[in-house]
Amino acid sequence: MNTQRTPRSDKELWRSLASPPAVVPAAVSEMELAAWLEGRLTEEAAGPVEAAVAADPALRRAALDLADILGKPLPAAPERMVVRARALVGFEADRKIASGRLFSRWLFGRSRHALQQGVMAVVAVVIATGGFMVGGGLSESLARQREGYSATETAGTTSTASNEFSEFFAGDGI
Amino acid sequence: MGVAELNLIDLRALTRGDKRTWDAFVIAAAPLINAVVRRTLSAYRLSEEDVMDAAQDVFVRLCARDFRLLKTYDPARAGLPTWISVVSRSCAIDHLRRRRQATEPIDDVPEAFLGVEDRHVEKLRIPDGLLTARQVLVLKYLYDEERDVMEVARLLSVDAQTIRSTHHKALLRLRAHFREEGPGGRG
Numbered sequence: 492m493n494t495q496r497t498p499r500s501d502k503e504l505w506r507s508l509a510s511p512p513a514v515v516p517a518a519v520s521e522m523e524l525a526a527w528l529e530g531r532l533t534e535e536a537a538g539p540v541e542a543a544v545a546a547d548p549a550l551r552r553a554a555l556d557l558a559d560i561l562g563k564p565l566p567a568a569p570e571r572m573v574v575r576a577r578a579l580v581g582f583e584a585d586r587k588i589a590s591g592r593l594f595s596r597w598l599f600g601r602s603r604h605a606l607q608q609g610v611m612a613v614v615a616v617v618i619a620t621g622g623f624m625v626g627g628g629l630s631e632s633l634a635r636q637r638e639g640y641s642a643t644e645t646a647g648t649t650s651t652a653s654n655e656f657s658e659f660f661a662g663d664g665i
Numbered sequence: 666m667g668v669a670e671l672n673l674i675d676l677r678a679l680t681r682g683d684k685r686t687w688d689a690f691v692i693a694a695a696p697l698i699n700a701v702v703r704r705t706l707s708a709y710r711l712s713e714e715d716v717m718d719a720a721q722d723v724f725v726r727l728c729a730r731d732f733r734l735l736k737t738y739d740p741a742r743a744g745l746p747t748w749i750s751v752v753s754r755s756c757a758i759d760h761l762r763r764r765r766q767a768t769e770p771i772d773d774v775p776e777a778f779l780g781v782e783d784r785h786v787e788k789l790r791i792p793d794g795l796l797t798a799r800q801v802l803v804l805k806y807l808y809d810e811e812r813d814v815m816e817v818a819r820l821l822s823v824d825a826q827t828i829r830s831t832h833h834k835a836l837l838r839l840r841a842h843f844r845e846e847g848p849g850g851r852g
Binding site for chain 2: 505521541542557579580
């Protein structure tokens with residue numbers, strides 16, 4: 492009887508063994524993985540990345556996929572994809588934001604005193620204009636009242652109250 | 666513009682939010698992002714809209730929070746196309762996870778993702794340090810993934826002979842440790 496074991500093939504041997512490592516390898520950053528894919532890491536730096544890739548079947552497949560994609564010419568992307576992506580950074584909006592920032596910097600930054608003086612001047616002009624208009628309106632109504640008084644006097648109808656009112660204004664020279 | 670032109674993008678202007686640079690970047694990067702997202706999602710029966718949304722996620726992630734992610738890119742460590750491809754894959758995976766959060770018919774999940782290792786079989790454990798990380802990776806690609814030597818060589822930027830040599834040395838170590846004879850017997 493032959494008691495000698497039939498030697499196993501390399502593949503059989505590998506599959507009969509539990510895959511190392513026993514501990515979960517540290518997570519690999521996107522930058523590290525990219526550097527490893529380009530073969531830019533030293534043997535020492537590549538070790539943890541290779542351990543992580545070896546331990547994760549999805550990462551193993553991804554590494555092969557990315558190497559394949561990067562190594563051959565690619566078809567053009569759909570136009571809609573490009574249009575949507577370009578819209579993420581807006582020219583007009585950026586310009587408005589930039590100019591808005593400049594204006595506010597000028598307004599609230601170095602020229603704070605100029606701003607305050609300007610605001611005060613505007614307020615003063617508004618008050619003066621308002622006062623002038625109110626004053627003009629009042630004198631117009633008084634003139635109309637005076638005319639009415641003269642007409643009443645001419646007609647011979649008198650009223651004590653209205654006489655006193657007119658005299659008061661007449662006495663003040665209005 | 667193509668993928669190679671990505672390396673010509675003015676990164677400073679890009680991360681400043683310059684519109685013209687962003688447009689040039691989008692035109693150069695879109696074919697790569699499109700390819701990676703499609704490949705990553707290809708195992709799942711997702712619609713064209715999903716591919717579009719996942720690709721848009723990549724661009725959003727790149728320019729979000731004042732281009733924070735793009736600012737972390739280091740040209741000294743890797744080329745922009747390679748880094749963009751890795752970021753695109755991560756975004757596609759994230760998109761997939763969000764998409765599958767609710768429920769998904771089991772028929773839609775690729776068989777490879779449902780595979781569970783048979784834990785009933787007693788296996789000898791390979792001691793830590795017996796094989797290098799690269800040797801383990803090569804054996805996993807060759808036997809677990811059943812990949813071609815050339816494919817693995819291309820991935821690791823070495824020639825096929827180096828992969829064969831790595832494989833041979835790893836098996837010698839394993840056989841020596843577990844006192845196994847090779848398929849051709851001793852010698």
